[in-house]
Amino acid sequence: MKEAGERAWLLSWDDDDEEAANRRAVAAWRRLAAAPPPGLVDAVPAARSLLVRGGERLDPGLLERLEVELGAGLPPPAAPGRCHEIAIVPGGVDLPEVLERTGLEAAAFWEAFLGCRFRVGFVGFAPGFPYLYGLPGELRLPRRSTPREAVPAGSVALAGPYAGVYPSVLPGGWNLVATTAVRLFDPGADPPALLAPGDEVLFTLGS
Template identity: 60%
Template sequence: MRIRPVGAHALLLDCTAPTDLPEAALVEAWRAELWRRRELGDLTAVEIVPAARTVLLDGLPDPSATAQQLSTWAPAVVAATTRDQATLTTVHDDADHGVVVPVRFDGPDLPAVAQHWGVDVAAVRHRLTNTRFRVAFCGFAPGFPYLTGLPAELALPRLDTPRPRVPAGSVALAGPYAGIYPSASPGGWLLVGRTDLVLFDVTAEPPARLGPGTTVRMVAA
């Protein structure tokens, strides 16, 4: 892990340093620990924002002091990451369903995903409904969740030419992630299904239904 200053009141935790642990898992462990420390009052930060390989801490009154704290918390975070890798598998823990997302698996790219994976369409549905997903971070559009949980070897390419309009609720795959479009927008991910679940509502608190750290289970609608 590397700690980099960002402006006068922020730090960026870079989780791309050489390690045997997956970067996404390390980011999630840091997110969970930093949120926990903030709740305990051990950390003062206005924003803790996870991304694919980094975590941003903004609104720090004393970034240099916080950087020292982060260094002392690092061994516990690495230990938590190791434990998480042993328990977060592609098999559901029935005691932790998180948010259940009903999905109609009728996406136009479902056959292409099956071909990439070397299986039939039924096996793709089985894989997706038997994977324990977790929201790694949100981005691209308000409330768009990047879901981890699929094995690295199942990573998929994006479309060569993005679609000009992807309907809201579309369940999609790209790279190592699954995602759900919270609103209609252009998009280049492979569409495997759709859900009627509302993912982003500006009148709700919080507005995003699937925030970082949330576990997600897809079920066939």
């Protein structure tokens, strides 16, 4: 555990597999969310870590124990939260290039993508933007060398080990392969984000 602020600490896990480390981080986040300790202000899971902010009453010893407990043994199984089906329409501007670089025919690409069970590793970058684990190796591509200034809302995109969906118009360098009409972030809803860390996502063909 590392000091990360005046009253903030970073818990992290170093499994070789980032996805495994993330399962530990999400499990730690869920523990804090299920029974918030006195003084907890916010907890933010990410790829391999959990950033915790607290007030004066938050006991860092408790966080240290949480890091050790969640780090012991095999990573916890991905206990799913809610499961969401998100209907998509294939055809992002980068799709032809993605097919060329993966060497896959469109049919094979979509069979692989639609067959994935994705897990929300974390939500960050912008309100409601999910980083989804579960992309098979043959669909992994680096992000574009030059990011776009405005990626349209609802773009379904790939970068590195992640799939993601742009909840609003944002700058971004991910490879755009499809679109969805599903609203990922609504500040008037409770909770405001459709997807939370640990949730499962299945993409389906929609119109």
